[in-house]
Amino acid sequence: MKLPSSMSSVGWQAAGRLSIAVGLALLVGLILRRVALVLAIVLGIYLVIQIWNLLRIERWLTHRRIESPPDINGPWGEVIAIIDRIYRRKNYHRAQVTGLLREFRRLTTAMPEGAILLGPEHEILWFNGRAAGWLHLHRKRDVGIRIENLVRHPAFVEYLKHGRPVEGVIVYEPADGGRYLSFTLVRTGGSERQLLVVRDVSREMRVESIRKDFVANASHELRSPLTVISGYLDALADDASLDPAWGAPVLEMRRQTERMSSIINDLLELSKLESGERRHIERPIDIAGLLSLLRREAMSLERRPRNVNTQIDSEEWLLGAETEIHSIVSNLLTNAVKYTPSEGEVTLRWWTDDEGGHISVRDTGVGIAAEHIPRLTERFYRVDSGRSREMGGSGLGLAIVKHALQRHEATLTIESTPGKGSTFTCHFPQHRVVSREGVEAGVARLHAVD
Structure with a gap:
């Protein structure tokens, strides 16, 4: 039998002991003229010992949390040492991963944003406390449910389906006094899971609404006095008795008035577009x-x-x-x-x-x-x-x-x-x-x- 060159010293010792036992069995068999019988007995005893050691290792692997590893010499001892090292390394990495998960949960709980982990069919796999509070989610009831069955907004469902626009979508939640929530989907190329980030943008939306109302109202109020000023300037420009020295300033004032009128008209047009007013027939x-x-x-x-x-x-x-x-x-x-x-x-x-x-x-x-x-x-x-x-x-x-x-x-x-x-x-x-x-x-x- 050709042994591998990389065999350890323990392996060589075990092979040597087996060779000696076989040699002695052959010698005794020759003396007793029962070579086959003596060789079978020796190999049977060797096999029983190996099976016994294997059963001890199997029992230790089954109850290794409460039992110490068996004291076995030879190759089986090497196997036990290797298994024990692997087990300790696994426990070390498990402790590290567990620590990271606990830290991740603490961080996501403290996040100002909500986070929801979705599966390939948009089913909920996990969510943090902020998302649970805003969307009224419960772990026992809602984990495994598709998110579009809980957030039933057409714009949100369309966003989940096509992923447009990239920056996300804002929906209005009438519960809790009215809240605007921004949803942004984070995808990775190598995973079917997706992270849905939820932000409360109610303050920004209200400020934006106030700004739009102010611009619309201010533009509307400025239109009337500007029309009066423009009328007087037109009258001055057409007045033949006007001092020629005032001709250029009046023309410049008319040009600036027209520019201001154009800005006000554009502001009013933009305000109507943003507010959804004056929806024309398509x-x-x-x-x-x-x-x-x-x-x-x-x-x-x-x-x-x-x-x-x-x-x-x-x-x-x-x-x-x-x-x-x-x-x-x-x-x-x-x-x-x-x-x-x-x-x-x-x-x-x-x-x-x-x-x-x-x-x-x-x-x-x-x-x-x-x-x-x-x-x-x-x-x-x-x-x-x-x-x-x-x-x-x-x-x-x-x-x-x-x-x-x-x-x-x-x-x-x-x-x-x-x-x-x-x-x-x-x-x-x-x-x-x-x-x-x-x-x-x-x-x-x-x-x-x-």
Whole structure:
């Protein structure tokens, strides 16, 4: 028999003892002329000893919490030592993991946010005390239940299904005096489990509501006196007896008044969009015709790029509020025209694909640095404040675009390279794309009824 070269000293000793026993058995068997019998007896005794040692080890493994390891020499002693080391190491790591879990529970209990661990089917696996208090969860009753069966808000269910928007979703809980809760889903690529982070944003929402009400009321109250001032300035500008020295100041005051009126109108429009007021009736819109109309308006401006083009890649129509869609594209086109030099060009494009309908406004203007792009849709945010004021911009156009798109379940993406131009693209969901044939058939049915 060939023994492995890596055998330990204990293994060699056991093999040596077995060889000696076999040798003695053969010698005695030869003397007694019973080689087979003596060899069988010796090997049987050896086997009984090994089985006895194995049973002692099995009993120790079964009751190792209360019994000490058996004192056995040879290879079985080595096996017991290895098992004992593995067991001690496992207890050490178990104690570490248990300590970490206890620390994690203490930390999650002290968190100002709620945390809910969800399984692959959005079933609740675990939650901390903050989430339990806000959502009235009970461990014995709600663990294993799908979270959408407990938080029954359409926006929340849609967010769980598609994961959009990335920053989460805010829902209103009427219990406990009314509470706004923000839900954000944290996913990892290698696990089917998901962590749902819950935050109480009631204070932020109330402050935002107060701010919106203040802006709306202040804008409304400023409109009347501004209209009076504008009327007097118009009268002064048309007065032939006015001292010529006052001509330039009056024109400048008229220009600033018009700019203030534009800002107030934009603020009122934005407030109505944010509050959900004045929900227009949605109808199929001929986007190709709308872009052609806006192109003609842009080409009639005194200050404009060399070319304003339209690229129509689809005959489909779009379901939406026409005044709001017009406002969206008009604001994007106005910005493109303002920041594109006279030798540049602007392109309006409409196309559809499997993901929905898309309207883009591409220009060859000054472009926007990457650090400014995430903040472009904020109110009054300007990349170049001096240039924007010089051109008469209010800083509200893209904020209006953002909120109008949200009312149409649409999103805005911005691509820009400084010195080469920008592309603003509106992405509308597939269910808002309407076939031209379907619109024409519907119109024909209405005429038939009339």
